[in-house]
Amino acid sequence: MIVKVSKTTGVHGELAISGSKNASLPALCASLLTKEWLTLENVPLIDDIYKMLAILKSIGCEYTVENHTVQIRSPNPNHKVLTEVVGDIRASYYLMGALLSRKKKVLIGYPGGCNLGKRPIDFHLKAFHDLGYRITEEEKFLHIVYNGTKKHRLRFVKETVGGTINALFASCRLEGVTVIENASLEPEVIDIIELLNKMGAKIEKNDNHVITVTGVKKLKGTMHKVIFDRMEAGSYMLLASSLPNSNLTIYPVDASLLRTVISVIRSTKTKVKIMNDSINIVSTENLQPLNVLIGPYPFFPTDLQQILSAMLLRAQGKSVIEDTVFPGRISHINELKKLGGNIYLDEPQNKIVINKSDLIGARVKAHDLRCTFGLIVAGGMANNSTIVENAENVLRGYENPILKLKSIGFLIDEI
Numbered sequence: 312m313i314v315k316v317s318k319t320t321g322v323h324g325e326l327a328i329s330g331s332k333n334a335s336l337p338a339l340c341a342s343l344l345t346k347e348w349l350t351l352e353n354v355p356l357i358d359d360i361y362k363m364l365a366i367l368k369s370i371g372c373e374y375t376v377e378n379h380t381v382q383i384r385s386p387n388p389n390h391k392v393l394t395e396v397v398g399d400i401r402a403s404y405y406l407m408g409a410l411l412s413r414k415k416k417v418l419i420g421y422p423g424g425c426n427l428g429k430r431p432i433d434f435h436l437k438a439f440h441d442l443g444y445r446i447t448e449e450e451k452f453l454h455i456v457y458n459g460t461k462k463h464r465l466r467f468v469k470e471t472v473g474g475t476i477n478a479l480f481a482s483c484r485l486e487g488v489t490v491i492e493n494a495s496l497e498p499e500v501i502d503i504i505e506l507l508n509k510m511g512a513k514i515e516k517n518d519n520h521v522i523t524v525t526g527v528k529k530l531k532g533t534m535h536k537v538i539f540d541r542m543e544a545g546s547y548m549l550l551a552s553s554l555p556n557s558n559l560t561i562y563p564v565d566a567s568l569l570r571t572v573i574s575v576i577r578s579t580k581t582k583v584k585i586m587n588d589s590i591n592i593v594s595t596e597n598l599q600p601l602n603v604l605i606g607p608y609p610f611f612p613t614d615l616q617q618i619l620s621a622m623l624l625r626a627q628g629k630s631v632i633e634d635t636v637f638p639g640r641i642s643h644i645n646e647l648k649k650l651g652g653n654i655y656l657d658e659p660q661n662k663i664v665i666n667k668s669d670l671i672g673a674r675v676k677a678h679d680l681r682c683t684f685g686l687i688v689a690g691g692m693a694n695n696s697t698i699v700e701n702a703e704n705v706l707r708g709y710e711n712p713i714l715k716l717k718s719i720g721f722l723i724d725e726i
């Protein structure tokens with residue numbers, strides 16, 4: 312897909328935010344933990360969700376999709392996940408933990424997903440190992456089988472969203488208590504804990520990032536509304552802040568889950584008003600530069616780093632971003648340079664340095680999901696028109712982005 316973006320002075324009106332991609336993907340896999348029907352509401356209809364559904368279908372799951380509600384059940388899933396779609400998305404790693412829980416064994420290839428630099432799954436595999444699963448590799452397939460010698464305590468060396476959810480899946484139906492230390496408690500992980508507990512799991516967490524799982528024999532079906540997509544909300548908030556004449560309200564959102572994003576945006580002198588379940592952004596001509604440290608929640612999220620980078624090209628001075636989660640998430644830098652962006656990676660420091668730039672439209676290439684949204688934002692800031700190639704990447708994680716952008720007055724067309 313190729314899109315043409317024209318200079319846009321501001322976005323206006325109200326915009327509905329979809330359900331969370333990164334909570335829906337593991338929630339769909341949680342259906343493997345029971346024979347019963349699971350009903351998930353507020354699932355975004357995006358490419359990564361359709362890919363996950365295709366993988367689940369290939370191992371015998373049945374489902375219906377109506378509006379944003381997915382009803383899904385897995386009467387007898389196959390533990391061999393042979394479809395190549397596994398290599399198309401990152402979240403296919405959730406099939407490992409979920410199938411281990413249900414079948415005590417899994418045969419699956421490595422996950423794919425956006426190229427954000429090094430993205431190993433060693434933390435997941437170490438967690439499975441500690442939970443008593445034996446792992447072997449056969450011709451690019453991982454073969455993981457339960458051998459019954461479980462540790463009662465496991466510790467992640469670094470907070471990991473996917474690793475934590477996989478450890479929850481793989482432990483919640485094992486006998487006895489499992490303590491997971493240095494667990495990720497991103498809102499999407501907490502959403503999955505709520506879902507699993509509704510299904511009958513016994514999972515408790517504390518503020519020190521320790522999760523205690525008391526194994527249960529069986530899980531049951533339930534109904535669950537997936538939380539809103541913090542990253543979609545943040546993306547449109549940054550888009551509005553990037554253009555000098557915006558007045559945009561997004562809903563329905565829980566502003567407490569966006570508090571760092573809100574405080575970062577406020578420190579640029581953009582006005583952010585928090586209402587009941589909505590947030591209003593009124594942009595400023597005089598955007599201020601920033602120093603931003605990216606880290607696990609509640610730090611500013613890595614998923615918004617590339618979009619923030621684009622926005623800061625309009626700030627009145629030098630900004631610096633340090634992404635400690637995915638330092639290799641830099642595919643946008645060379646593309647923003649093509650638009651005249653004064654942005655570079657300070658390699659020794661591993662920091663992205665961004666200076667005020669007058670952008671001029673050009674032809675750019677989108678390399679991954681968030682890079683695409685960042686380039687669209689930059690295109691709106693640039694004089695003349697910008698052509699974004701490989702823009703289909705945006706469809707992996709944003710629901711109806713072109714329609715939504717047009718509805719708030721952003722000048723974009725698929726060509």
Ligand code: EPU
Pocket residue numbers: 333334336401402425429430431432433434435436469470471472473474495497542613614635636637680681708
């Ligand atoms: N890490 C390892 N080994 C592992 C797992 C992670 O070294 O086995 C490292 C990563 O390289 C990274 C850090 O640990 O430095 C944290 O990675 P994490 O495991 O939390 O990331 P993830 O689970 O693979 C999810 C989201 C990402 C999001 C990150 C961080 C999904 C499907 N993906 O990835 O979303 O950036 O958490 O919040 O939930 C996106 O939506 O654009 C996206 C990339």
